[in-house]
Amino acid sequence: MLNIAICEDNREIISFYKLIVNKFILEHPGSQIRLSLATRDPYEMGSYIEQSDGEMSFVYILDIEFAGSSKKGIELAQMASRHGDNVKIIFISTHEEMSIVSFRYRVSPLDFISKEDGMDRVKKILSQDLENVLLETDSSKKEKTFMYSVGSRLVKVKFDDINFFESSTNPHKVVMHTKYGTAEFRSSLKTLAESSGDLFRVYRSLLINVSNVLSIDGKYVTFKDQTKFELNSRLLSRIKAWLSS
Amino acid sequence: MIQLTLGIGQFVDAFTIALIFVLLNMVVPNMFKNIQNWIVLGLSVIVLSLLDDAFNGASDILLVPIFCGLIKFSPSLPIKNKLVILLMLGIDVVISTELTALVVLSLGIPIGGVEFAFACVVLQWVLAIGLLKTSRRAYVRFMNKIGLSGVTLTTFILMSLGLLLLGIFGVVLTARILNAQTKMLAVTLVIIALFCVFNFIGFALYAAAFLKKQKADDEIKQLRETQVYVEELEKKYEQLRIFKHDYKNMLASLSVMSQKENAGQLNQSINALLEDKELTTDTHTTTPEQIFKIKDALVRGMIYRYYIRSEKNGVSMKVEVEHQLEASDLSVPITRCLGILLNNALEASSSLGKSKITVSILNDHSSTDFIIENDVLSDQTPDMNRIYDSSYTTKGAGHGLGLASIKKISQRYNNIFLETKCQNSKFTAFLSVTEEK
Numbered sequence: 001m002l003n004i005a006i007c008e009d010n011r012e013i014i015s016f017y018k019l020i021v022n023k024f025i026l027e028h029p030g031s032q033i034r035l036s037l038a039t040r041d042p043y044e045m046g047s048y049i050e051q052s053d054g055e056m057s058f059v060y061i062l063d064i065e066f067a068g069s070s071k072k073g074i075e076l077a078q079m080a081s082r083h084g085d086n087v088k089i090i091f092i093s094t095h096e097e098m099s100i101v102s103f104r105y106r107v108s109p110l111d112f113i114s115k116e117d118g119m120d121r122v123k124k125i126l127s128q129d130l131e132n133v134l135l136e137t138d139s140s141k142k143e144k145t146f147m148y149s150v151g152s153r154l155v156k157v158k159f160d161d162i163n164f165f166e167s168s169t170n171p172h173k174v175v176m177h178t179k180y181g182t183a184e185f186r187s188s189l190k191t192l193a194e195s196s197g198d199l200f201r202v203y204r205s206l207l208i209n210v211s212n213v214l215s216i217d218g219k220y221v222t223f224k225d226q227t228k229f230e231l232n233s234r235l236l237s238r239i240k241a242w243l244s245s
Numbered sequence: 246m247i248q249l250t251l252g253i254g255q256f257v258d259a260f261t262i263a264l265i266f267v268l269l270n271m272v273v274p275n276m277f278k279n280i281q282n283w284i285v286l287g288l289s290v291i292v293l294s295l296l297d298d299a300f301n302g303a304s305d306i307l308l309v310p311i312f313c314g315l316i317k318f319s320p321s322l323p324i325k326n327k328l329v330i331l332l333m334l335g336i337d338v339v340i341s342t343e344l345t346a347l348v349v350l351s352l353g354i355p356i357g358g359v360e361f362a363f364a365c366v367v368l369q370w371v372l373a374i375g376l377l378k379t380s381r382r383a384y385v386r387f388m389n390k391i392g393l394s395g396v397t398l399t400t401f402i403l404m405s406l407g408l409l410l411l412g413i414f415g416v417v418l419t420a421r422i423l424n425a426q427t428k429m430l431a432v433t434l435v436i437i438a439l440f441c442v443f444n445f446i447g448f449a450l451y452a453a454a455f456l457k458k459q460k461a462d463d464e465i466k467q468l469r470e471t472q473v474y475v476e477e478l479e480k481k482y483e484q485l486r487i488f489k490h491d492y493k494n495m496l497a498s499l500s501v502m503s504q505k506e507n508a509g510q511l512n513q514s515i516n517a518l519l520e521d522k523e524l525t526t527d528t529h530t531t532t533p534e535q536i537f538k539i540k541d542a543l544v545r546g547m548i549y550r551y552y553i554r555s556e557k558n559g560v561s562m563k564v565e566v567e568h569q570l571e572a573s574d575l576s577v578p579i580t581r582c583l584g585i586l587l588n589n590a591l592e593a594s595s596s597l598g599k600s601k602i603t604v605s606i607l608n609d610h611s612s613t614d615f616i617i618e619n620d621v622l623s624d625q626t627p628d629m630n631r632i633y634d635s636s637y638t639t640k641g642a643g644h645g646l647g648l649a650s651i652k653k654i655s656q657r658y659n660n661i662f663l664e665t666k667c668q669n670s671k672f673t674a675f676l677s678v679t680e681e682k
Contacts, residue, residue, distance in 0.1 A: 101565050101567075101605045101607070101616075102567050102605075102607045105605070105607060105614060105616060105675075106607070150612065150614075150662045150664070150675075150677040150679065151611045151612020151613070151614065151662075151677050151678075151679040151680070152609050152610075152611045152612050153607075153612065153614055153675070153677060155664075168656055169656045170655075170656045170657070170658075170659060172659050173655075173656075173659075173662070178666070180666040180667055180668045181664070181665045181666030181667055181668075182664065182665060182666075183662075183663075183664035183665075183666070183675075184655060184662045184663050184664060185662060186662075186679075186681075
């Protein structure tokens with residue numbers, strides 16, 4: 001079930017979005033899509049997010065500023081992202097260069113549509129985005145994501161991209177190694193190991209993503225992206241034993 | 246130097262060794278809170294004074310290993326500093342002992358008696374402790390007066406003094422073994438002590454002058470940068486002035502055209518004007534106004550410096566600042582990290598020809614993110630798991646130390662986080678500073 005929720009303070013614009021979404025639902029009779037909320041009150045949206053079932057898929061269509069309200073679109077988006085794994089956010093707002101940058105890094109939205117481009121274009125892009133979300137939710141293999149936050153920046157990475165975590169010399173931090181780079185954040189290997197069954201604590205300061213191990217030979221663990229990690233034979237056999245069990 | 250009778254000699258000797266430990270306690274407090282220290286001190290006072298009787302000068306040599314190995318104090322202190330401390334205390338004791346000997350002998354107290362021993366011990370302790378306190382105070386006052394401070398400098402001065410003191414020790418030991426004359430020794434001591442003092446003053450003055458020169462150089466550099474900035478502003482103003490002038494001319498010609506009522510041509514001209522490059526290019530992103538939102542002078546200076554440098558290298562740099570950025574107590578480490586990241590971004594971009602660096606500063610109540618993004622060629626993607634190794638570089642020898650030192654900084658501070666990734670031909674570095682401690 002794909003839930004779509006809209007929050008926009010302008011009466012005309014919100015009914016326009018509702019039209020687009022309803023049309024989209026009609027065009028896809030085979031899929032389970034529902035327009036579960038369309039509200040002009042950001043606080044109503046907030047309580048909806050809080051009560052939403054984290055297991056389900058959601059698309060939130062949000063404005064950034066709401067007239068007469070201190071609640072901002074970014075707060076709603078941050079709340080929603082923290083609340084579930086399958087959450088997609090589409091911002092539709094007036095174009096401001098800075099907000100795109102800041103939103104891109106804070107909540108990594110699916111899209112940022114500019115109202116200034118005209119409502120025809122909004123309609124076109126929004127339908128396209130919904131189409132993409134539907135394709136992704138329908139595909140049988142759902143991608144597992146890993147989420148961490150640094151200050152107000154929330155980052156989601158594909159679980160398959162993660163190779164390993166290691167402890168930092170700073171006791172409050174861990175370092176994540178992915179296909180694309182490294183990231184430090186506040187956590188502990190113990191907490192991370194408990195969070196997923198695919199993470200195996202090889203020794204005190206190393207946690208590897210066993211689902212991403214390609215081979216173990218000689219002195220190295222090789223990950224699927226060809227990254228090699230040198231370990232002694234005792235630790236390598238521990239990983240082997242864990243993999244075969 | 247003066248052979249005393251058995252019991253008295255040991256008595257004086259034991260008190261001399263104990264004196265060194267008491268002086269050490271003055272320099273490094275809390276030394277006597279450790280039981281092991283008490284045992285080592287007690288044993289070494291007894292054993293060394295007995296040994297001294299058998300082998301003249303043995304205690305002087307044996308004190309070094311006892312000091313550096315057996316006594317537990319300031320475990321983080323490097324051994325060279327411990328040696329310097331020992332030498333300083335040693336020379337203090339030696340000077341006071343020699344003075345005591347001179348005074349007691351000139352008073353005519355008979356050598357070898359109990360009276361003699363007590364007079365020696367009391368005078369020696371008073372002199373040694375007094376000397377240490379005064380010299381310490383004088384040192385601090387002198388350094389304050391010439392406006393010098395800093396651990397490195399102090400260590401350096403102490404080391405150079407220590408070397409000289411080592412020489413004195415050599416003379417003292419030789420004199421003891423050769424049973425040389427007390428007076429001759431005293432004269433040598435005074436000469437060396439004077440030499441030490443002058444050497445020290447000379448060195449300190451030289452160091453002060455050197456530091457002042459460096460400070461002045463820094464200021465000149467800063468002034469030069471401000472100069473560049475002012476020139477930049479003037480250039481922009483000049484551009485704006487020319488543009489205004491052109492624009493007025495064009496409006497005038499339009500008004501002439503409209504009087505002739507040639508609607509088609511008028512329309513054409515207006516459209517051409519609207520598509521004018523000067524109007525359509527986004528001046529907002531090519532000028533550094535955004536930089537003024539950074540109120541932290543250190544951070545602003547660093548970003549501005551690279552803004553100018555990238556312009557010179559034909560790389561366009563875009564700076565975006567979300568809210569005003571105030572100075573924080575982490576300005577120095579942040580600026581250091583930014584310098585390294587910007588330098589890396591610029592070096593990577595300069596080799597690409599036409600490329601872009603984007604610097605975004607996002608801040609809200611809970612954190613500040615500095616995001617630096619630059620283009621990389623897809624076949625020149627660095628090995629992201631190795632970029633933090635101090636030896637790793639894509640730029641040839643002499644480079645590559647940058648990210649390793651950023652890593653050290655982020656490890657030292659609980660609330661500085663570093664993230665780097667290379668995806669879709671873009672290298673992005675995130676430097677996040679969170680509010681939590």
